[in-house]
């Protein structure tokens with residue numbers, strides 16, 4: 001049994017309930033390039049956190065660091081998910097303890113149908129939502145279950161990418177720009193689904209260029225600027241703060 005460290009002395013950790021996901025003093029590099037410069041934050045169970053900031057601020061790098069991808073290299077800090085030390089794990093091990101990253105490029109497997117893409121996610125335990133339940137969540141996928149995944153529209157591919165993550169037994173869902181390149185009506189549909197997923201108790205981090213949309217969905221927001229956290233507070237606070245929005249989000 002792993003014991004979670006006491007992060008209570010850290011300024012960003014002044015929360016009363018224990019966090020579900022804790023990132024503490026994380027530093028990430030691509031080779032010599034120092035990108036994530038010592039960030040700390042908590043995400044509580046069932047919460048949606050929007051991770052925002054300008055292009056190149058380090059949002060994708062933060063998600064990849066949490067998911068323990070090979071690149072970037074995290075050379076300092078701790079990442080805990082439900083008492084599990086992610087910082088000691090490979091990306092594969094992190095996935096087996098409930099970490100699900102939906103990358104920006106969606107990574108649909110060519111030559112496989114919608115259903116085969118989902119089945120592949122369930123090839124080994126721990127298994128999450130059943131395929132039928134995923135089709136209830138995304139009826140468009142059910143209608144296209146026998147269609148080659150790469151022939152889906154952009155919005156449908158994004159749905160498949162999210163569904164594939166949920167097909168595993170997830171504790172936290174990390175979404176990198178899920179609305180990118182999608183028409184507003186499809187964004188509405190995906191946003192509605194993310195609310196349903198939240199109602200089922202999922203903990204989510206959403207990275208989005210469409211900051212207003214992300215803030216409308218999120219409970220809390222973190223703003224990154226050149227690899228450091230410049231704001232950690234409620235999503236409503238960002239929506240109300242024109243200075244903050246203009247300075248760091250250009251909205």
Ligand SMILES: Nc1ncnc2c1ncn2[C@@H]1O[C@H](COP(=O)(O)OP(=O)(O)OP(=O)(O)O)[C@@H](O)[C@H]1O
Pocket residue numbers: 030033035053054055056057058059060061062071209
């Ligand atoms: N594989 C890599 N090798 C070297 N530098 C990288 C690599 N990937 C990203 N970077 C650099 O790291 C910095 C942060 O990139 P990151 O992709 O995390 O930003 P982001 O906030 O997700 O930006 P965007 O909003 O454009 O997606 C950028 O300066 C980028 O050029």
Ligand SMILES: [Mg+2]
Pocket residue numbers: 059060061
């Ligand atoms: Mg990015």
